[in-house]
Amino acid sequence: MKTVVISIRTSSGNRYFNKFGKKKRITTAWSLAGAEMFLEGHHKLNSVVESLTTQGKNFEIFEVVELRKYESAPALNSNN
Numbered sequence: 001m002k003t004v005v006i007s008i009r010t011s012s013g014n015r016y017f018n019k020f021g022k023k024k025r026i027t028t029a030w031s032l033a034g035a036e037m038f039l040e041g042h043h044k045l046n047s048v049v050e051s052l053t054t055q056g057k058n059f060e061i062f063e064v065v066e067l068r069k070y071e072s073a074p075a076l077n078s079n080n
Helices: 044-056
Strands: 003-010 015-019 024-029 059-064
Touching: 003 024, 003 044, 015 044, 044 059
Parallel strands: none
Antiparallel strands: 003 015, 003 059, 015 024
């Protein structure tokens, strides 16, 4: 399964969806660290997308991936 976040376009730039606050107001995060992450196709993601669409928000869904750097050889110990 893919992990995704929602990026919302605001007057002050793009922000990441965090949660709905009081009276269904949207709270956002500046970075991925504060973003709510969803599993693609999960009912909670679908519910949030439906609410954002109903509110007329302009948003995109992005996949979150982990990049790993593989070394071709282990680091050499300088003491040997």
